[in-house]
Structure formats: C-alpha cells, structure tokens
Amino acid sequence: MLEVEHLDVDYRGVVAVEDVSFHVFPGQMVGVIGPNGAGKSTLVKAILGLIPIAGGTIKFCNCSIRKQLHSIAYVPQRTQVDWDYPVTVQNVVMMARTVSTGWFRRSNRKSKEIVKSALQRVGMWEFRSRQIGELSGGQQQRVFLARALAQQADLFFFDEPFVGIDKTTEDMMFDIFNELRRNDKILILITHDLGETLAQCDYLLLLNKYIIADGSMKEVVTTENLQRAYGNNILFLNQQEKSA
Numbered sequence: 349m350l351e352v353e354h355l356d357v358d359y360r361g362v363v364a365v366e367d368v369s370f371h372v373f374p375g376q377m378v379g380v381i382g383p384n385g386a387g388k389s390t391l392v393k394a395i396l397g398l399i400p401i402a403g404g405t406i407k408f409c410n411c412s413i414r415k416q417l418h419s420i421a422y423v424p425q426r427t428q429v430d431w432d433y434p435v436t437v438q439n440v441v442m443m444a445r446t447v448s449t450g451w452f453r454r455s456n457r458k459s460k461e462i463v464k465s466a467l468q469r470v471g472m473w474e475f476r477s478r479q480i481g482e483l484s485g486g487q488q489q490r491v492f493l494a495r496a497l498a499q500q501a502d503l504f505f506f507d508e509p510f511v512g513i514d515k516t517t518e519d520m521m522f523d524i525f526n527e528l529r530r531n532d533k534i535l536i537l538i539t540h541d542l543g544e545t546l547a548q549c550d551y552l553l554l555l556n557k558y559i560i561a562d563g564s565m566k567e568v569v570t571t572e573n574l575q576r577a578y579g580n581n582i583l584f585l586n587q588q589e590k591s592a
C-alpha cells in the first residue's frame with residue numbers, strides 16, 4: 349500500500365502542496381487531476397524523492413519510500429524528455445534494468461529477455477535499433493511504457509500518458525494498465541483529460557495545492573468540486589459542451 353500522510357512541499361517557502369493525505373491499495377489505478385500549477389507534478393516528484401518535503405510522511409509497503417525507489421517506475425511527460433539524445437530504443441528500455449544490474453555491469457541474459465518481452469508487449473521490438481528521436485510521438489510513448497514494464501516495478505507513475513497518441517496506442521496502454529492492476533501493481537496517472545481516462549480509474553484525487561475532493565468519479569467530478577478547483581472556466585467549458 350502507498351500511504352501519503354499530511355504531505356507538505358514548498359519551493360523556497362512558497363507552498364505548492366499542502367496537507368495532502370491519501371492511501372492507495374495494490375491493484376488500484378488512481379487519477380490525479382487539477383488545473384495548471386495545482387501541484388500534481390510536485391506531488392509525484394516528492395513521492396519519487398526528487399524534491400525535499402517540508403512535512404508529512406510517505407510510506408510504501410509499510411516502509412519509508414526512500415528505501416524502495418527501485419520498485420517505482422516513472423513515465424514522464426513527452427515534453428520533459430530530450431528526444432535528441434543519441435540512444436536506441438533498446439538501450440532506453442535497457443536503462444530500466446540498471447536498477448537491478450547496476451550501471452557498470454554488462455546486461456545479463458535475463459535482462460535482455462525482459463527488455464525484448466517489454467518491447468514486444470508494446471509492439472516496438474522491430475524498432476529496437478532506431479534512435480528515439482526518429483520515432484513518432486505515440487511510438488515514443490510506447491517505448492517509455494516498455495521501459496517502465498522492464499523495470500518490473502510495483503508502483504507506476506504516468507504523467508499525461510495519453511497526450512498525442514492515437515486510439516490504438518491508447519487502447520493498448522489501457523490493456524497493459526489493466527494487466528498491471530490484475531497483478532496487484534499500483535498505478536498513478538496525472539491527467540488533464542476529464543473524460544475517458546478518469547472513468548477507468550478506481551479512485552480520483554482532485555488537487556489544487558490541497559485535496560479538493562477524493563473518491564469515485566461520481567463523488568469527485570461534480571460541478572461544485574470542479575468550480576472550486578478550476579474556477580469559473582469550468583462552467584464556460586460545460587456551456588460550450590452543451591451548445592456544441
């Protein structure tokens with residue numbers, strides 16, 4: 349179980365995440381939503397130990413999360429990745445294996461098999477020798493999903509996983525997400541999509557520095573909650589949808 353209790357994060361004294369608490373159980377997929385600047389990425393970075401926390405605790409499987417970073421996979425937003433970096437598809441996925449083999453050890457046969465199977469799972473094995481910069485957006489997203497699978501993590505974070513991908517890739521990703529859930533993995537998705545993606549989640553967190561609402565889609569995605577999080581813009585969006 350992932351347990352976040354009373355988490356506070358600030359940047360040089362400016363509060364970005366305030367008193368955030370939630371629990372996620374094995375097999376659950378959680379959607380984190382909220383407006384730009386709500387603290388979604390900050391929350392994930394804090395859980396991943398990439399930025400210091402100002403208060404609170406984060407535990408995974410009853411232990412401090414800092415000791416278990418090897419069992420956490422993170423798939424960043426495509427815009428956060430340097431796609432000009434000269435590395436092949438296969439080597440990007442192999443990077444996930446350095447968590448267990450170490451940076452300076454040659455990749456062993458088992459790791460090579462795991463990488464092959466992850467690339468096959470996302471339909472990218474035949475692209476293994478390509479430079480990552482020579483792939484389409486959807487293919488790049490598949491490669492990063494393969495990297496997360498090859499890590500054989502227990503906790504997965506996906507930052508805007510469905511941006512710029514086609515329906516086939518989206519369906520394939522949902523298939524994989526469901527398979528991970530059946531295997532008792534925990535998935536946390538940051539998303540701006542208030543439709544299809546949220547409907548697939550077991551649990552939602554609506555954030556705007558602090559938690560505005562959490563629970564099922566029906567409990568969280570209400571006009572009142574959305575207005576509290578997004579302000580009146582959300583009403584404008586609703587009206588546009590109705591008149592379309």
Ligand SMILES: Nc1ncnc2c1ncn2[C@@H]1O[C@H](COP(=O)(O)OP(=O)(O)OP(=O)(O)O)[C@@H](O)[C@H]1O
Nearest residue numbers: 359360363364382383384385386387388389390391
């Ligand atoms: N490195 C940083 N230094 C100072 N302030 C930061 C830093 N990173 C983020 N912030 C601020 O913290 C707040 C939360 O930012 P964060 O990136 O977590 O929001 P977000 O919900 O992920 O937004 P978006 O949906 O736009 O990606 C914002 O006010 C942002 O300006």
